[in-house]
Amino acid sequence: xxxxxxxxxxxxxxxxxxxxxxxxxxxxxxxxxxxxxxxxxxxxxxxxxxxxxxxxxxxxxxxxxxxxxxxxxxxxxxxxxxxxxxxxxxxxxxxxxxxxxxxxxxxxxxxxxxxxxxxxxxxxxxxxxxxxxxxxxxxxxxxxxxxxxxxxxxxxxxxxxxxxxxxxxxxxxxxxxxxxxxxxxxxx
Ligand SMILES: Cc1cc2nc3c(=O)[nH]c(=O)nc-3n(C[C@H](O)[C@H](O)[C@H](O)COP(=O)(O)O)c2cc1C
Numbered sequence: 001x002x003x004x005x006x007x008x009x010x011x012x013x014x015x016x017x018x019x020x021x022x023x024x025x026x027x028x029x030x031x032x033x034x035x036x037x038x039x040x041x042x043x044x045x046x047x048x049x050x051x052x053x054x055x056x057x058x059x060x061x062x063x064x065x066x067x068x069x070x071x072x073x074x075x076x077x078x079x080x081x082x083x084x085x086x087x088x089x090x091x092x093x094x095x096x097x098x099x100x101x102x103x104x105x106x107x108x109x110x111x112x113x114x115x116x117x118x119x120x121x122x123x124x125x126x127x128x129x130x131x132x133x134x135x136x137x138x139x140x141x142x143x144x145x146x147x148x149x150x151x152x153x154x155x156x157x158x159x160x161x162x163x164x165x166x167x168x169x170x171x172x173x174x175x176x177x178x179x180x181x182x183x184x185x186x187x188x
Contacts, residue, residue, distance in 0.1 A: 027181020090134025115150030
């Protein structure tokens with residue numbers, strides 16, 4: 001059975017990004033996957049110290065003792081990841097960026113531990129235009145980062161919304177989120 005891990009990185013637990021990500025979860029479950037969600041904003045997460053302890057021999061991973069230590073095993077076990085972020089200041093949220101920086105520690109002698117995983121991207125933003133909003137910057141960041149570690153982005157779902165939950169008024173983007181969940185759950 002496919003395991004999907006949803007990484008929610010908006011501070012608004014009932015916001016637009018969460019609503020869209022929950023639709024991805026619905027689609028994944030409908031296709032038989034198990035789905036776990038984590039809310040980064042609720043967790044004790046420190047930024048990367050750049051100490052490079054994770055590059056030492058033998059490999060012992062990240063040495064920062066915070067909640068990222070409970071996220072690393074979930075990332076390793078997952079077949080597919082969903083990164084869900086609002087656009088903040090023309091790029092990903094601080095929570096999403098901090099999370100990505102801490103994934104720097106997920107490299108062993110065998111290579112990047114996220115290599116081969118499927119990835120889905122979920123984003124919402126206030127402006128009507130993805131270029132004006134800065135969503136394109138965030139998309140580009142995800143493309144470059146996941147390409148670098150050898151993960152495969154299978155779909156990106158994004159749309160405009162402002163007040164919490166407003167994204168539900170956009171049936172097209174909600175339907176695409178559901179389909180993304182199904183794609184992530186599918187084998188291969
Ligand atoms: C600190 C902050 C920065 C924001 N920066 C942008 C931005 O650069 N571009 C944009 O289109 N919307 C911006 N927004 C609007 C949010 O992206 C938008 O309301 C989004 O739907 C929020 O998602 P959420 O409900 O999941 O928190 C910003 C909102 C906040 C609170």
